[in-house]
Amino acid sequence: MTSAPATTEDIPVAIGPLLRLAAPVVVSRLGIMAMGLTDTLVVGRHSATELGYQALGWAPTAIVLTTSIGLLSGVQVMTSQAIGEGRAADTGAILRRGLVYSLWVGILAALVLGGLGGPLMHHIGLATDLADGSTPVLQLFALSLIPILIADTGVFWLEAHGHPVRGMVAMWGANAVNLVLNLWLVPGTSPFPVAGATASAWATLGARVALLAFVAALIFGWSKSRGLGVFDKAPRDPAAAAEMRRVGYGASVSHFVETSAFAGMSIYAGWLGVTAVATWAIVLNVAALIFMVPLGLAVATSVLVGRSWGADDLPAVRRAGTLGFSATLAVTLFICGVVGFGADRIAAAYTLDPAVRAATTAALLLSCLFFVADGLQVVAAQSLRARGDVWVPSLTHAISYSMVMLPLGYYLALPAGLGVPGIVWAVIAASLCAAGLLLTRFYWTARGLHHG
Structure with a gap:
């Protein structure tokens, strides 16, 4: 069931709505950078050598991550358009299709980066110790692509609904998790046999899983989610799925x-x-x-x-x-x-x-x-x-x-x-x-x- 298309009055085009949407998004995106800064500071204070491993592991990961995030942008675009068309009740189906899509994108990205990243490190002229040290870091970063891409899909959907604060809260909650895990694992004094850059990569994985959990909780706990079709099975719509892609x-x-x-x-x-x-x-x-x-x-x-x-x-x-x-x-x-x-x-x-x-x-x-x-x-x-x-x-x-x-x-x-x-x-x-x-x-x- 769809409602009438939105009118101009339903879509306030003014500086107030623009800034209310933009400000939390800025803070949320700064949270992404803060997570990387935390990793750099903690690992750098532990060991300059380990910081090199981390930087080398992150370099190819950044390209794969940003490219994969681009693949998911259709969720935000189609959700915004559906709201403008008066089809807000259909946006739950857009989210569900996006979550499935992001899962497959994440798995494929993780397999490609994790499988090819190690051999790449050993064949681009790096010293053997640098290649050996950066490979497990890269592989953990690859695995963490799955939760971050699924979580970002939920964040994009919330932003399209005009609720960027929820994504912002989730991102900074994940930052807190990342900081705690880094301080616990990186020095090598935890009960687990990890330290340095590899330990920080485990912290990144844990923080991204936490981000996914936070985003899921915020969406499922939103009182409007049921009315938007979030809990209903998305109808088969090859045309809509193709447009999103x-x-x-x-x-x-x-x-x-x-x-x-x-x-x-x-x-x-x-x-x-x-x-x-x-x-x-x-x-x-x-x-x-x-x-x-x-x-x-x-x-x-x-x-x-x-x-x-x-x-x-x-x-x-x-x-x-x-x-x-x-x-x-x-x-x-x-x-x-x-x-x-x-x-x-x-x-x-x-x-x-x-x-x-x-x-x-x-x-x-x-x-x-x-x-x-x-x-x-x-x-x-x-x-x-x-x-x-x-x-x-x-x-x-x-x-x-x-x-x-x-x-x-x-x-x-x-x-x-x-x-x-x-x-x-x-x-x-x-x-x-x-x-x-x-x-x-x-x-x-x-x-x-x-x-x-």
Whole structure:
């Protein structure tokens, strides 16, 4: 049974609803980074060698994880659209299909990463001790992909329903579990025969299982879940399942392209030397933290766009997109001001090395030129996917990051001799390219777009 399509009044396109959706998403995504930071700090204080094992185990895992998360984005898009169409009662079926899909994606990702990761570590030129030490870490990270992907499916569904606080609570609850397990296991004084990076990987697995349990409890304990069909068997609907996968394929390609391209830039920094590696690592970490803010705005904007699209309300689609872009522009400009005036202090918080500090300060000042464009491109990409425009964002990211950023970064950093600033200039160019193309696509197609 379905209800009437939502009206514009049912879909408030205003700064208040946008920020109420975005703020908890930002805090939740920061929780993901906090979990990795906890692992790094605890393992790093235990042993620098073990920290190397952990970093090597995480590098390929990050690519597989972000790519797999992209495959699940159809759950959020289709849930938002169904709510806009007045079919909220059907969203439980979307969740159930998404959970089954995420289970299979998680199993496949775990098998591929766990099975191929170890041999890969031994055939990419690493010293034998590094390959041996990082392999069990990678295999545990691979196993933990299953609970994190299932949990993320539930979080996406809750966010589409306008309840991001539940996902935020679950994520920080998992952070607490991760901290306790790291402090207990990493020193090697627990009753279990593990220590260092491998122990931290076990803590990650435990925290992700806890996250899944927390998300499940929050969904099953929600009073509206029964009315939304969460406890009912999802009807067989091959078309809906195929559409969910289609949306995910596009997002997955984008995530893979971006993650791989930035991994390539890190390799360029490695070719430049120790100071360059440290400088770029700090800049990348700061940029990743800042990116959580526009990412939260992107999720909130896509929910509003998706609901408006589902209600076949084209003016509301345009208003939601414009609101998201404007908020992102304002927030990222403010962030640029903070980073610009505080670049040296930020650098000093990361390093005591004078050379690295000076290089990082200069690179952070330059990076302010891509924070705005990078934020706008992710909001625009999510907004396009929310209205069913799946493959253009993927193509745009492939052009911007693979065809512009990678070759330009190599040329500017190495043959042109600009070093890390050359890498940053390449990121600026790619971000501007992506933002320009995606914003043009959004407004050009919105002129006469109709949800058919």
